Amino acid sequence: MNGDLFGEGHGRSPARRAPERAGLVTDRAKPLTVTGVNALARGLLESSYPPLWVAGEVTGWKRTPSTGHCYFTLKDRTALLRCVMFRDDALRLPAMPEEGMQVRVQGTLTLYEQRGDFQLKVRVVEAEGTGGLYRIAFERLRGKLEAEGLLASARKRALPRFPGTVGVITSPIGAALHDILTVLERRAPWTRVLFSPAKVQGEGAAADIARAIRLFSRTNEADVLIVGRGGGSVEDLWAFNEEVVARAIASSPIPVVSAVGHEVDVTIADLVADARAATPSAAAECVVPDPGAIEGLLERAEYRLVSGLRRTVERPQRRLDVQVARMETAMTRRLGQRQSRMAAIDGRLESAMGRLLRRREDRLASLAGRLEALSPLAALRRGYAVPLAEDGTLLRSHRDFETGSSFRLRIADGSVDCSVEGVRPEEQE
Secondary structure (H helix, E strand, C coil), rough: CCCCHHHHHHCCCCCCCCCCCHHHHHCCCCCCCHHHCCCCCCCCHHHCCCCCCEEEEEEEEEEECCCEEEEEEEECCCEEEEEEEEEECCCCCCCCCCCCCEEEEEEEEEEECCEEEEEEEEEEECCCCCCCCHHHHHHHHHHHHHHHHCCCCHHHHCCCCCEEEEEEECCCCHHHHHHHHHHHHHHCCCCCEEEECCCCCCCCHHHHHHHHHHEEEEEHHEEEEEECCCCCCHHHHHHHHCCHHHHHHHCCCCEEEEEEEECCCCCCHHHHHCCEECHHHHHHHHHCCCHHHHHHHHHHHHHHHHHHHHHHHHHHHHHHHHHHHHHHHHHHHHHHHHHHHHHHHHHHHHHHHHHHHHHHHHHHHHHHHHHHCCCHHHHHHHCEEEEEEECCCCCCCHCCCCCCEEEEEECEEEEEEEEEECCCCCCCC
């Protein structure tokens, strides 16, 4: 059917008041119009029957893009029933029913007056079987995100061991916030907590949760995020199965803990988050260690530090001892080699020095002999004498002597003091 033709069939205005039944039968001169008959039929249907639950098989489901209204047919083995679901009601569906799906619908009987079509105006659609439309929507989104790798364990990050700041995204009026703050205060009172309030149920909740996650991502003020709420029905928790929340968690640069208070089932947020906690309180316990664990960690750290320092000191000492021993061995070996070479060199040097000394002695003896031959002392030993003045000056000529002066006569084995009694120059021939 064309939704643009519905007019009053949209259910936005009250049905027209039906004409009096007496006039329908008796006044042949003033028959009803087709519009009047259809209005009468619509009024009778809507006033005679309360909202009904109807079961059947879906066929021909389509959604009109311009209005958002959905049109389909319910059928069983022998009959068909035309149905319409207006935009506001259709938006609440977690997923569109598939062709041939068995469903239960709740709605009111009415008539589309312009065409005279009998139809059911549907407010609620529930699929038969486990989970219904919610399970279908869940599995569709799960398959889509899994194909993109967003559910892979390899992309999940480890939570920081000692976060300085914890970001919390939940309702400001629910018990979840109180539970988280109580646990954080008890276990790690030094931890800073940043809270971003968000709707966690109903229309607009998914967009609000995603907005808060993106806010933390932009500011990068927290070391880890807790996103969650307390328990509830599938409908209550559905915001955490919305794609917009899943993608906000996947794109967050800050590790995210999903803390939706339910035990039986999981949400898409649980699958995409870096860690899952069964309750908000468990999430708080997950992100911060308790004081006992910190004390044990400090004790182990002290032991490892002492052991490490001891190893740090002892290991270089052992290496130094090994190096010293190696150096001593090497030095002893080299010293022995050097001593052997020095002994050989000493022997060669001593032999060379002996030969050199003998050559020098022979040459010196030769020079001494030659010098002896030229030495005045040699002449003195042969009987000659040398006159010397008192200052040691050699007296060479008779002019160097004066009568009455004294001089010393140097002979081979001493000297003789003499005086001049006279000077006789050698006569020239």
